[in-house]
Amino acid sequence: MKEEKPGFSILGYSTKQITIIVTSLIVILAMAYIAFYGYNLDQIQEQIFNIPWGLDVVGYTYFALMATGSSIVNSVYTIFGYKGEKGEYTKMIKYGVWFSLATIFPAWLMVLLSLAKPFDFVYILLFHRISSRITWMALLYTFFALMLVIELLYMVLSESFDRFKQLKYGEFAIGILVLIATVAVHTNLGEVFGSLISMPAWYGPWLALYFILSAVLLGAAGQFIFLLPIFGKNKDIKSFMVKYYNLLFLIGISVYSLDFIWIVISGWYSRETIWPVYYSMLYGSGSFMFWGIEVFLGLIIPIALSTYGVIKRNLTASTLSAVFLLIGGFASKYTLIILPQELRPYVWLTLQISSFTYTPPIGLIIMFAAATILWPAVYVLGLEILPLEENERAKHLWIFK
Amino acid sequence: MAVLIDQCLGCDACVAACTIENQTPFWEELWRTHVEDVEMGTYPDTQRIFVPRLCMQCENPPCYYVCPTGATQIVEGGIVVVDEYKCIGCQYCVEACPFGARYMYTYEDMQKAKSYYGENTIHVEPHVDKCTFCYETAPDGTNTPACVRSCVGGARVFGCLDNPDEKVTQLFETGQAVELNPELGVKAKVRYVLGKSLSEGEVDNF
Structure with missing residues (x-):
C-alpha cells in the first residue's frame, strides 16, 4: 500500500482543500468583476432596442426559482419526514440546503445589476414603500436566505451539540418556516408581475402557482x-x-x-x-x-x-x-x-x-454568463469549508470543517 | 389638462418646447410628450387626426404604488414626479404604466445631453423620467407646462381643477373632456375632448 506524504496544511485543511478554496474564491471574485464589466457595457449602450426587463431579470427569476424550488424539494425530508429506503436522504440533505443557499448568490448578483444604480439598492429598505411588490421581494428574499442559513446552521450544529438533536421538533419547525418563506417569495414574485394592469399577459393570480411548479422542476x-x-x-x-x-x-x-x-x-x-x-x-x-x-x-x-x-x-x-x-x-x-x-x-x-x-445586449449576456459560472464556484467553496457530510462535526468556529 | 383633439395641428411645437425645457433624450426617440398621427377609416371614408400624448397624471397612479423606494411622488396639485436621487432604476414603474409614459434616462443619455444642452444639464443621475407638467421648471408665476405655452392651436387647456372658473374645470365637469379607458381605474387627470372629428362611440371602431 502506498504511503501518503504528509502535505502542507493550515488549520487542518489539506493542500488540496486550500487549493480548491483559493481557486473558488478567485473564480467568485473574477466573475463578480466580469459581471460588473458586463453591467457597465450595458449601461453605455443605446436603449432604442431595449425593454425595461431583459435578460438580467430573466436570469434573476431563473436562479431565484431554482433556489426556492430546491427548498421545496428539501421540505420532503425536513417537513414530510421522507428519508429514503435506507436513510439515503439523511446523507444528502445538508448538501441540498447548501445548494439552495449557494443558488441565491447568482440571483442576487443578477437582480442588483438589473438596477441602474446597484449600490442604491439599500434605498429599498431606507425609503421603502410597502405597496411595492419589489419592496416585499427584497424583504421576503432576505428572510428566505436568513431562514436557510438558520436551517443549515441547525443541521451542522446538531452534529456537534446533542442539545440541538434533542430538540425533537427543531428541524421540523425550521423546515416549516423555510417553506412558509419559500411560498411567500413565490407568491410575491408572482404578484411582482401579476399585479400590473399594464401587462395583461402577466396580470392575474396564476403566476404564483406557475412559479411554484416551475421552481420545483428547476430546484430538483x-x-x-x-x-x-x-x-x-x-x-x-x-x-x-x-x-x-x-x-x-x-x-x-x-x-x-x-x-x-x-x-x-x-x-x-x-x-x-x-x-x-x-x-x-x-x-x-x-x-x-x-x-x-x-x-x-x-x-x-x-x-x-x-x-x-x-x-x-x-x-x-x-x-x-x-x-x-x-x-x-x-x-x-x-x-x-x-x-x-x-x-x-x-x-x-x-x-x-x-x-x-x-x-x-452583449453586456447582459456577459453578466448572465458570469453569474452562471460564479454559481458552482460558490457551491464548491461551501463544500470545502462546511461540514456537510452525515455525522461530520465542525472543527472551527462551530460551523466550519 | 384637457386635450382638444380637433384643435391639434400636428405641428410638434409642443414636443420641441418640452424637449428643450426638460432636456429629454430625443436622440433615443424618447419624449415626455409627442403627437401621434392617426389615420382612421377606410377609403374613401378616411380621417386624419393628431393625438397629443403625455403622462396622464393619474389620481390613482400605478407607477406610484409600485415604486419600491418612494422615488415616484405625488406633489401639490396631484402632479406625479420622480425624485431622481431616490430612483434606483428598477424600471418597475415603466412596466406598470399602462400608457407607456415613462422611460429610462441612462448614463449614456446624460453624457449625450451635455453635447446637446450644454454642461449644466438638469438631469444629474440616471433615473426614470416622465412628464411633470413642467413642475418647478415653468417660468415663475405661470406654472404652465411648456407644451401648453407653445401650442399654436390652443389644443391643450391647462389649469387648476379646484377652480370652477377655469376652462379646464368646465370641460371636465360638463363631460366634454372624457377619460380614456376609465376601466383601468387610474382616474386620469389628462382628459380628451374628442370633438367633431371623433365622437366617443367612434373610438372603438378605428
Missing part, C-alpha cells in the same frame, strides 16, 4: 446535477437519487404542463391583449424557443429520459433529463418575461400593440 434538476458528483460513486445513494429525482421530474412535468396548458387556453379568451403573446409563442417569433426548447427539449425529452431512467435505473438518462429540464426551464422564463414586453399593449384612444424583437 439543479440539485440532481450538483449533488451527483458527490454521491455518484455511492451505489445506494446513486440508485436512490435516480429513482427519487426522476419521479419528482415526472410528477413535476405533468402538473406544470397541465397548469401551463390552462394558462394558454385562458389567454385565448382575451383576444385583443393576451392572445397576441401566446399566438407569437405558438406560431410566431417565439415559436422556436417555445416548441423547440421549452416543450421538446425541456419537457418531452425529459419525460422520455426520466421514464427510461427510473425503469432502468440509468444514470446517464437521468442526468441528461436534469440538464434538459434546466435548459427548458430557462427558455420558459425567457418566454414568460420577454414576449409580453415585446408585444406590449398600450391603451390610448385605441389599443396599440407594440411589435418589437428583443435581442439580449
